[in-house]
Amino acid sequence: MQLRGTSRINEQGHLEIGGVDSVDLSRRFGTPLYVMDEQMIRERMRAFINAFRKTGLSFQVAYASKAFSTLAMCRLVEEEGLYLDVVSDGELYTALKANFPPERIYFHGNNKTPEELEMGLKAGIGWFVVDNFTELSLLNSLAQREGITVRILLRTTPGVEAHTHDYIQTGQEDSKFGFDLGNGQVKRAIQQSLQSERLQLDGFHCHIGSQIFGAEGFRLAVQKMAALTRESRAVFGFHPRILNLGGGFGIRYQASDRPIPIEEYVSAIAEEIRAGFSGETCPEIWLEPGRSIVGEAGTTLYRVGSTKEVPGIRKYVAVDGGMNDNPRPALYQATYEAIVANRAAETPQERISVAGKLCESGDMLIWDLDVPKVETGDVLAVLSTGAYNYSMANNYNRLRRPAVVFVRDGQADLVVQRERLDDLLQNDRIPERMMAVEPVE
Incomplete structure (x- = not known):
């Protein structure tokens, strides 16, 4: 062993x-x-940062706090310079109590309550990752009431089926998460976001699943998101500033597990990004590892x-x-x-x-x-x-x-x-x- x-x-x-x-x-x-x-946690965080630095791409790494969230963990994430992904008022409250900078927090979730959205707005968090049309309308109304502009990413389901357990696949077409690429939902969401008075659309998000051992699914996700970017520019004149590719990088639970090194995941993503955005300005690439860090x-x-x-x-x-x-x-x-x-x-x-x-x-x-x-x-x-x-x-x-x-x-x-x-x-x-x-x- x-x-x-x-x-x-x-x-x-x-x-x-x-x-x-x-x-x-x-x-x-x-x-x-x-x-x-603790040393291993810090080393894993630094491995993502160092791997991206070698690519020369503009990037940001956020820790997905749903994997393990405590006051001390939030403080450790802040010390290592990562952003923080939260999915509930409890995770946000923990981060704020740990004095994590709110501008480096973004809020995920397929059913954020009005109270959670209001909490994020009042805290001044950096972004909301909008998951559906209900949230899109509600967030715009709340922001209008507060007289503020809210930065958002649109979560998409790119139709990529990761090879993992059914319960932790999230990027396939039949999913509770996000706006579907295949049926026109994403285009409607882009249009509604750009027409909203109080929403600033900064980019797109996708997440294909968890405990993934190869880079092929991430390559395919980049191809789909690059195509979406080209379409959004052609149809709406919108070029995303941020492209968040989620997390899902596998780890070793048993001897037969064969996760590839962090550097290989990042290198494969960077290679596909360059190909997909050849001759264009690349968006800032975000990842949100959780399991692979802790x-x-x-x-x-x-x-x-x-x-x-x-x-x-x-x-x-x-x-x-x-x-x-x-x-x-x-x-x-x-x-x-x-x-x-x-x-x-x-x-x-x-x-x-x-x-x-x-x-x-x-x-x-x-x-x-x-x-x-x-x-x-x-x-x-x-x-x-x-x-x-x-x-x-x-x-x-x-x-x-x-x-x-x-x-x-x-x-x-x-x-x-x-x-x-x-x-x-x-x-x-x-x-x-x-x-x-x-x-x-």
Whole structure:
């Protein structure tokens, strides 16, 4: 098994991340515990920036905060000079509370509420990525009421079907997202945007899906968007200043995954951009990676509890978390690699299946994992859990959501406190009429 980022097996035979022993982390902060390799996150951000600098194109990289959003993460993004993509009032609120510059924020989403739009307007965010005609009209009305001009991008569905799970494809024609290129919706949206009194159309956006391992889909998306640009110039006299190609760059969850390096994605996109805009002024190219920045930087630590042998079939090993802190295996049949953190140097002796503790038969984290002889109290480290694990965590079975720590250069910093039992009740209320109910005799 290939470890990620700064992870290594130390002299005690334990998994170490960011110079910190994972067994010590489990003792200090408890389990389940999300551990984020800060150095790796920063290196991934810089890899996108450096790859674009080599192309000579005008560019901008935004972090897609839906992958993992906390105050500390927003601060890290700001320090590295990236823009920020948000998709809800909660993500926007987090960014603003972290003092992230609002002019470097843009707002995504296929059903932004009036309250969310108003919140973005009042905060002075940089752009809204408009997803549909309802939003286009509503945003113009709100901006008119406020007496301001709003910069927008139009999200398009370019008809590119990425080779990934059905639930995380977003660029195909039959999609809930964006204005469709094939049926004339985009042209209507361009016309309406240009005629709107309070909307400034800056360009186009597309996103073909997530966990994509090749560059061909991105090449095809650039071709479609370049053709749209030529058409918009010919029909409306509009040349977009920004072309946002979204994210979706794949990462390694298991040994069979073969994502290409960041530089290859960017190089392929740049090559297609030059071909598509030959002899013309190229728009500024934006990307919005999320998973590819934080995914492999995350490790979840669990404590092993009970075991169950089914003779001749399998051995179940249960941990103190499950689909409440990682719903992806249940949602997408996602697969993960793991290592027994306190026995990381030992040779595998048995094959187990890792079960969660929730009351669902589908609460399985990993099937058929080869490990040393596992005992109750061991620490299991599941790799590549930095994206869409914390952000999708829930309180099913009234379990508390885990803590999050950043590790770097031998230091561990708590960035999200573990929920307390009282936190589970903070929004609960008992109606007054129930308070005076007489006990049943």
